[in-house]
Amino acid sequence: MxxxxxxxxxxxxxxxxxxxxxxxxxxxxxxxxxxxxxxxxxxxxxxxxxxxxxxLAAAAELARSRPSRFAVLLPGGDNRFMKDIADHIRAQAPWFRARRITADILETNVFDADTLATELAALAGRYEGVAVVALDHPRVRAAIDDLVDAGTAVVTLVSDVPSSRRAHYVGIDNIAAGRTAGSLIGRFLGGRAGRVGIVTGSAALRDHAERLFGFGQVMAEEYPAVTLLPPVEGRDDPQQNRALVTRLLTDTPDLVALYNTGEGAAGIGAALADAGAARRILCVGHELTPDSRRLLLDGTFAALVAQDPGHEARSMARVLRALVSGRPIVPGQENIRVEVILRDNLP
Amino acid sequence: MxxxxxxxxxxxxxxxxxxxxxxxxxxxxxxxxxxxxxxxxxxxxxxxxxxxxxxLAAAAELARSRPSRFAVLLPGGDNRFMKDIADHIRAQAPWFRARRITADILETNVFDADTLATELAALAGRYEGVAVVALDHPRVRAAIDDLVDAGTAVVTLVSDVPSSRRAHYVGIDNIAAGRTAGSLIGRFLGGRAGRVGIVTGSAALRDHAERLFGFGQVMAEEYPAVTLLPPVEGRDDPQQNRALVTRLLTDTPDLVALYNTGEGAAGIGAALADAGAARRILCVGHELTPDSRRLLLDGTFAALVAQDPGHEARSMARVLRALVSGRPIVPGQENIRVEVILRDNLP
DNA sequence: AGAAATTTGATGTGCGCAACTCAAAAAATG
DNA sequence: CATTTTTTGAGTTGCGCACATCAAATTTCT
Known part of the structure; x- marks a missing residue:
């Protein structure tokens, strides 16, 4: 056949x-x-x-000698997940080379709408394709639409701006991710009642907010016996998270679980270790980093909900190329999965 | 930068x-x-x-006008997961075409070592690359090694033959998959004691056997309160599974969970529905199919441990091409993940 | 009708490499 | 030394397409 x-x-x-x-x-x-x-x-x-x-893709690429230029706009700072994405993009250099694509990785403060919008505007005409970790803000949306109008292919990365005219979103469904975390905590608690603490990076970030939403949804629907504490914001900073969790532990005698919507798992682990509560409190967090891996292995975290930065980097490259050179996008290949990682299926 | x-x-x-x-x-x-x-x-x-x-990959491909020939040897019969893989391979036709690769999908009875070995031998010289869902048997191993000696690139798919000289294995770590299923059942039980029933396709298949091994390992180490019943073999057939599970339910009053190492989830769902035990017994199975998806959505199954057939099809193609044309394999991209699928992160 | 605009054809060049031939140079051999 | 063998150089051809250019044919407008 x-x-x-x-x-x-x-x-x-x-x-x-x-x-x-x-x-x-x-x-x-x-x-x-x-x-x-x-x-x-x-x-x-x-x-x-x-x-x-x-x-024949090969012939087309060979003949089109003018290289395509891509820009990737990532948050600066020491966010480990973003560094992973950047590393994976850099690791694709041979792939880009072979396809006559240059990729510039630009760092900026994506948390400030004006800065980000200005940066985006500056890219017009200089790149055929732009991927951006975008803050969902009217000014940013306008900047994205302007880029699209100027003929640039724009995709959002990790955090989406659905109301913009970006051609594609490369990232996970964060509501589903939050729901997944909720189901894990709910089922792992096995009917036990108590309070659940929530540590978030910032409620102003769309991805974190969506996770909170999905998490709350599931808990309210399926696990009415547990009560959610109001989220505390640690800005993904281990130090802040440590202080916040320490306070939670002393203030809440019937705390049974913790949900961390972002990074800074190390701070949570430290606070739990300080209090000697490491394996008594059920913890679920996001993203696989060296810290979270360690905490998963030693049992502090029961599970992680994660997205694969390598997959996202490659998907972004494929999608941008498809958009720029007008070739089809393979459906299915570009859906980023919400992954559940236990100690046993750690990659 | x-x-x-x-x-x-x-x-x-x-x-x-x-x-x-x-x-x-x-x-x-x-x-x-x-x-x-x-x-x-x-x-x-x-x-x-x-x-x-x-x-420049494009130039090399263009110049090498002789197409590469790949063969994929899949099990015949009505295994849904294998059909999915075949569909995903067919869906790659444009990708193959653009790279001057012809891919023949051949069906055979992989469960019979002699048949499979004969089929493999017949491929020598006719293909540059061969992917095979292989039974781990000395005769099959010899056939694979002969192919390799003849200069054919051979990769195993889904089920490995580690002792052979195949260049690559495209599939998941089935011991880790079994461990993952074990951890899910253990944690979801939340300390409850009782017996766990195990339905397997056939203990003679390496992937199923490895899952059983990993599952047993975790249960013995971490959840001594639960007792594992001896595995029953249903050959991935819904009818047989239904009968087996019905018997398990009547014979075992303190049955708290079921683990299905293979396919035929529909039979398990039917037996549970018959007995009115659908949401009382905790069920974990493997692979995402229309049946298992339905049972996950209606709550009969709590979780699925899965591998992405699309990813495996694409990985197989990339690896074979890399092997045949002597280009590098991107590490990381070819590691097939052991996925955990709950109702909430269903793709 | 003629002039202008639009549409089509014919033809060429080059992208970077694979694959090949034939001859020249260098090295090894007797 | 001459002779064989090995190694190297200098080419050519073609893969399928993108991207030009210029001329010819056709249509549309005045």
Whole structure:
């Protein structure tokens, strides 16, 4: 059984012959160059479909000698997950090279809307494709739309701006991620009642807010026996998280679980260790980092809800390339999974 | 910050100039053609490294006009997961086409060692790359090694034959998968004592056996309060599974959980529904299929441990291509994850 | 009708490499 | 030394496409 009947090697020449036109005309149709009548364009397109013509990617890349330029706008600072993404993007250098793509990684303060919007505006005309970890703010949305209007392919990364006209979002469904964390905590508690503490980075970040929303949803629906404490904001900083969790532990005698929507797991681990409560309090957090891996292995964290930064880096590259060079996006390959990581399936 | 300093467009010509030899000699070294002295080869290789030369994939593919032929040997029958893999491979047709690769999907009875070994032997010389869902049996191992000796790149798919000389294994760590299922059941039980029933496809299959091993390991180490019943074999058949689970339910009053190492989830769901025990017995199974998805959504199954057939199909293709054309394998991209799927993070 | 604008054809060049041939140079051999 | 063998150089060709250019044919406008 052959998986595809016509391994046909259909070339542009064949299309031209089948359509009864010249190579130049086929080229004009395919590459959207001006000066082709509708009738002829239809003839060509029908021939393309009839012959199932698919351009040989290698030849197209080779011929298109002008490289594509991509920019990736990431948050500065010491966020480990973002550093992982940056590393994975850099690790793709050979992939980019082979496809004649240059990728610049730019760091900025994505938490300030004005700064981010200004940075985005500065990219217009200098890049064919832009990926950005975006703050969901009207000014940022406007900057994204301006870029799109200028003909730049824009994708959001990790944190989305759904109301903008970005072509694609590369990242997980954070509501589903929050729900997943909720289900894990609910089931792991096995019917025990008590209070659950929530440590978040900042409620102003869309991804964190969505996780909180999904988490609260599940807990209210499915586990009414547990009470959620109001979220405390630690800005993903281990020091702050440590102080916050220490306070939670002393103030809440019936604390049974902790949910951390962001980073800074080390601070939570430290606070729990200080209080000698490390394996008594059920902890679930997000993202796999050296810290969270350690805490998962020693039993402090029961589970992590994670997204694969390598997958996201590669997906971003593929999607941008597809958008810029007008080729199809393989559906399914670009869906980033909400992963559940236990000690036993640690990658 | 540019992610790679030398977007250098180093070509073969540059390498030749730097090494002080001709293009033909560089070509001989790179493509392993005979007639080059060691000294010259060293000069060329050092120039390649010094300039960080990386061949432009597009040009290489374009020039190598002879297509590569791959074969994928899958089990026949009505295994849903295998059908999914086959579908995902077929869905890659454009990817193959663009890279001048033909991929034949062959079905066979992989459960019979002689049949499988004969099939494998028949592929020698006809394909550059072979992927096979392999039974771990001495005759199969010998057949794989013969293929490798004949110069064919061989990868195992889903189920490995570690003792063979296959170049790569595309699939999950099934011991880790079994451990993950064990941890999920253990934690979800939340300290409750009782008996756990195990339904397996066949203990003769390496992947199922490894899952059982990992599962038993975790349960013995971490959850001594629960007792494992001896595994019953249903051959992944819903009808058999239904009968087996019905018997388990009547024979075991203190049954608290069920672990299904393979397919046929529908049979388990039916038996539980018959007995009105659907949400009382904790169920964990493997692989995401329409049946298991439904049972996860209606709460019969608490979680699934899964592998992504799309990822495996794509990984297989990339690995085979890398092996056949001597290009590097991106580490990390080819590690298939052991996924945990709850109702909330269902893709 | 003629002039202008639009549409199409014909043809060429080059992308970087693989694969090949043939001859020249260098090294090893008798 | 001459002769064989090995090694190297210098080319050519073609892969399929993108991107030009210029001329010819056709349509549209005045």
């Amino acid at each position: 052959n998986s595809h009947d016509s391994q046909s090697n259909v070339t542009l020449k064949d299309v031209a012959a089948a359509a009864g036109v010249s190579l130049a005309t086929v080229d004009r149709v395919i590459n959207g160059r001006p000066g082709v009548s509708d009738k002829t364009a239809r003839k060509v397109n029908s021939a393309i479909e009839r012959l199932n013509f698919q351009p | 540019n992610s790679h300093d030398s977007q250098s467009n180093v070509t073969l010509k540059d390498v030749a100039a730097a090494a002080g030899v001709s293009l033909a000699t560089v070509d001989r070294v790179i493509n392993g053609r005979p007639g080059v002295s060691d000294k010259t080869a060293r000069k060329v290789n050092s120039a390649i490294e010094r300039l960080n030369f990386q061949p």
